[in-house]
Amino acid sequence: MLESTEMLLCAEDLGTVPPVCRKVLSEYGIPGNDVQRWTKDWDVRHDFLDPHEYRSISVSMLSTHDSTNWPAWWEYEAGTVDEDLFRRKCIEHGIDLNRVKPELFDDELSRHGRLRWKDTISSRELLTTILQKPPGEVWDILHLYKNSFHEKEKLWKRLGFSGEIKEKANREMIRRALGVTLKPDLFIASTS
Numbered sequence: 001m002l003e004s005t006e007m008l009l010c011a012e013d014l015g016t017v018p019p020v021c022r023k024v025l026s027e028y029g030i031p032g033n034d035v036q037r038w039t040k041d042w043d044v045r046h047d048f049l050d051p052h053e054y055r056s057i058s059v060s061m062l063s064t065h066d067s068t069n070w071p072a073w074w075e076y077e078a079g080t081v082d083e084d085l086f087r088r089k090c091i092e093h094g095i096d097l098n099r100v101k102p103e104l105f106d107d108e109l110s111r112h113g114r115l116r117w118k119d120t121i122s123s124r125e126l127l128t129t130i131l132q133k134p135p136g137e138v139w140d141i142l143h144l145y146k147n148s149f150h151e152k153e154k155l156w157k158r159l160g161f162s163g164e165i166k167e168k169a170n171r172e173m174i175r176r177a178l179g180v181t182l183k184p185d186l187f188i189a190s191t192s
Helices: 019-028 070-077 083-093 097-104 124-131 139-148 151-158 171-181 184-191
Strands: 032-035 058-061 080-082 105-111 114-117
Touching: 019 032, 070 171, 080 083, 080 139, 083 097, 083 114, 083 139, 097 105, 097 114, 097 124, 124 139
Parallel strands: 032 058
Antiparallel strands: 080 114, 105 114
16 A cells, blocks of 8 residues: 555554554554544553654544544543443443442533543542442443543643633633644654
8 A cells, every 4th residue: 555655644543442553553654643632641640641752653633533622522521431331331340320420420510421520539449439349340440530530630731721720621722732732842843
């Protein structure tokens, strides 16, 4: 394929991507997609990557053609868990959703099928106590928690803001998100 066209190929490596995929793309010099909301360390820091940690060969973006735009993501999805997914996880683990939901999630900030964690759920120990399950049994729920709890706060800091977080996206937030995502210092260096 690389020898058949002069067009720049770009892989749509989104969703659940096996590690070998990124290795092959790198070997062939084919850029993939680094979407800001998903370009995170999901397993250790549970935080957004610094732009210098993005792949050197990638197309960085705030959204894709089949995801919500960045302002909608910020207002309705950031820092939340999909309610249907959480319901399925509760069923899998024999947890009564109606019992744990009011203890875990902020009713006022949960909307559009998204559940926002209460600020008081500040540790995995507290979460497992409320779930009444040992950590090893609910590792998947813990993973959801670690990657979504205070997600807005983490990105707010990454964007260089301080003070109270704004729930509604504004022009300055989008400008800063684009500035971080587009790696401006790397872009300027490559065009001079």
